[in-house]
Amino acid sequence: MAPLPFNIQSFEHYLGEDKLMGGKCNACGMVVVPPRPICADCGGIDLEWVPLTGKGELMAYTNIAVVPPAMAAEGYGRNNPYCSGVVGLEEGCHVVARIVGIDASDPESLSIGMPLTATILKSEVDGIAKVRLGFEPS
Amino acid sequence: MKKTRKLNRNVAIVGAGMSRFGMYRDRDCRDFFSEAFQEMMASIDKGLDINDIDAMYLGNFSNDFFVHQAHWGPIMSELLGLVPKPATRTEGACASSALAFREGVFAIASGFYDIVLVGGAEQMSRCATEEVAEGLALATFPDEGLAGFTFPGVFGAAASAYFDRYGATRDALMDITIKSHNNAPLNPKAQFKVSIRDLMNAKIEKAEQLGRPVPEWDDEKAFLWDPKANPMVAWPMHLFDCCPISDGASCVLLVAEDLAKQFTDDPLYVAGIGQGSGRGMSSKPDLTYFEATRYAAEEAYGMAGMTPEDVQFAEVHDCFSVAELIHVEDLGFFKPGEGYKAIADGATRLDGPKPINTSGGLKCKGHPVGATGVSQMVEIWSQLRGIAGERQIPNPNLRIGATHNLGGTGGTCTFTILERR
Numbered sequence: 001m002a003p004l005p006f007n008i009q010s011f012e013h014y015l016g017e018d019k020l021m022g023g024k025c026n027a028c029g030m031v032v033v034p035p036r037p038i039c040a041d042c043g044g045i046d047l048e049w050v051p052l053t054g055k056g057e058l059m060a061y062t063n064i065a066v067v068p069p070a071m072a073a074e075g076y077g078r079n080n081p082y083c084s085g086v087v088g089l090e091e092g093c094h095v096v097a098r099i100v101g102i103d104a105s106d107p108e109s110l111s112i113g114m115p116l117t118a119t120i121l122k123s124e125v126d127g128i129a130k131v132r133l134g135f136e137p138s
Numbered sequence: 139m140k141k142t143r144k145l146n147r148n149v150a151i152v153g154a155g156m157s158r159f160g161m162y163r164d165r166d167c168r169d170f171f172s173e174a175f176q177e178m179m180a181s182i183d184k185g186l187d188i189n190d191i192d193a194m195y196l197g198n199f200s201n202d203f204f205v206h207q208a209h210w211g212p213i214m215s216e217l218l219g220l221v222p223k224p225a226t227r228t229e230g231a232c233a234s235s236a237l238a239f240r241e242g243v244f245a246i247a248s249g250f251y252d253i254v255l256v257g258g259a260e261q262m263s264r265c266a267t268e269e270v271a272e273g274l275a276l277a278t279f280p281d282e283g284l285a286g287f288t289f290p291g292v293f294g295a296a297a298s299a300y301f302d303r304y305g306a307t308r309d310a311l312m313d314i315t316i317k318s319h320n321n322a323p324l325n326p327k328a329q330f331k332v333s334i335r336d337l338m339n340a341k342i343e344k345a346e347q348l349g350r351p352v353p354e355w356d357d358e359k360a361f362l363w364d365p366k367a368n369p370m371v372a373w374p375m376h377l378f379d380c381c382p383i384s385d386g387a388s389c390v391l392l393v394a395e396d397l398a399k400q401f402t403d404d405p406l407y408v409a410g411i412g413q414g415s416g417r418g419m420s421s422k423p424d425l426t427y428f429e430a431t432r433y434a435a436e437e438a439y440g441m442a443g444m445t446p447e448d449v450q451f452a453e454v455h456d457c458f459s460v461a462e463l464i465h466v467e468d469l470g471f472f473k474p475g476e477g478y479k480a481i482a483d484g485a486t487r488l489d490g491p492k493p494i495n496t497s498g499g500l501k502c503k504g505h506p507v508g509a510t511g512v513s514q515m516v517e518i519w520s521q522l523r524g525i526a527g528e529r530q531i532p533n534p535n536l537r538i539g540a541t542h543n544l545g546g547t548g549g550t551c552t553f554t555i556l557e558r559r
Binding site (some may be wrong): 008033034040050059060061062063064065067068069071072078081082084085086091093094095096097107112113132133 | 151192267268269271275280281282284285286287288290291292295297298299300302333353370371372373374375417419420421422425
């Protein structure tokens with residue numbers, strides 16, 4: 001069977017099945033999350049889906065209090081900020097994701113380099129199921 | 139080593155104008171561009187017959203979203219009476235009009251056109267803040283939006299990485315905000331013509347009048363550290379780290395070098411012009427600099443045969459305070475990790491050795507995104523011609539200024555060096 005296309009939609013499809021998967025380039029070994037049809041490192045197109053350990057560390061973060069409508073619909077806002085970050089994965093690549101299990105109103109509760117573990121965030125807004133990648137402190 | 143690029147024919151700016159920047163819900167985007175155009179026409183020393191304009195390039199990011207109207211090239215050229223001359227819209231998010239400028243330069247350098255109008259316009263204020271945030275976030279990379287990143291969020295994350303690497307804190311960003319607010323009152327076109335000091339005093343006075351508890355701030359930084367006065371938007375970005383929602387327009391007239399003296403005895407020349415592209419956050423090897431800016435700068439310096447030391451002053455894209463900090467390093471004005479120390483020492487103030495954002499910057503002049511890139515050039519024009527009034531840089535030998543414009547989360551960056559010969 002042909003692999004799912006190497007894109008965000010497929011990545012989220014796997015998340016919906018509680019699987020954290022990345023796209024590995026068979027030419028250079030680079031793993032990209034979420035994957036794309038062309039390797040971000042060498043331009044290779046011979047890709048395969050690989051499971052990820054979900055272990056990583058925080059590289060950058062922000063606590064967002066002025067929120068877009070989609071996040072407001074989930075109850076976030078000025079009095080209830082959420083955190084988004086860049087996580088360096090064990091596999092060597094970076095991924096952007098929500099950071100949970102911390103106090104987003106207290107920047108001191110986070111620090112660059114803190115170890116994180118992936119968690120799959122499922123929510124439902126107006127009857128539409130949403131699945132997103134998140135990380136929480138290990 | 140990158141190839142050094144040259145224009146086949148040099149290009150001059152012979153006129154420049156911009157509208158007032160601000161929030162004008164009851165006005166039309168054409169009003170802004172008309173205002174900018176009238177000022178530009180009046181600035182051409184020996185005049186211009188608009189029938190001699192060969193083509194127009196107009197930067198506009200997202201009026202489609204903001205006012206539900208697209209196709210602004212011919213809308214604006216029809217307004218000015220340029221029909222049937224070609225009008226082309228360029229889009230590079232917040233760098234849209236810098237791309238229009240580049241297209242105009244290349245069109246003349248190629249020999250195809252001689253006289254080209256370039257500019258930009260945007261009308262954002264009819265949308266609520268959250269809608270504007272959503273509209274701007276269309277220019278993030280796809281995975282960034284899904285992870286919840288907003289525009290301020292992306293720059294907040296960059297700040298977190300910079301702070302961690304170099305030991306800076308929010309205190310460093312406040313120096314930038316205070317400087318922008320000191321420059322803007324000297325710019326009649328600016329949206330926020332008020333210093334932080336005057337803003338504090340006004341708030342204290344109002345509290346006294348209303349019989350409310352009077353805030354006690356020792357200085358401007360105490361005000362900026364106060365979460366009531368300066369609430370969090372996307373840590374460490376707070377309200378006063380962020381540019382406003384703005385409407386406005388800008389334009390300049392580009393002509394071939396050999397025609398320049400027909401229009402003025404005092405043209406500005408495009409000495410160097412560079413553009414680069416950047417990656418999304420998940421693909422960046424390092425979050426403490428902007429690859430696209432470094433590439434654009436190298437290209438422009440190479441073309442001009444100049445170094446960062448040669449650029450006497452610049453307008454630098456400060457959509458968020460940290461963007462100005464990181465970019466003054468990427469442009470080579472200061473070493474990586476040294477920018478915030480130089481800024482704290484006053485290096486970038488109006489009277490410092492390297493004035494940055496004498497206009498008040500995006501923070502205070504305003505940021506009608508599609509108009510910003512060319513409006514930065516209008517500021518360089520004013521400074522180099524010595525017509526910047528109260529905010530004139532106190533240097534009688536001002537000759538070289540530059541503009542840095544950024545689109546999206548760093549996906550598009552330009553750097554342009556202008557010279558008065």
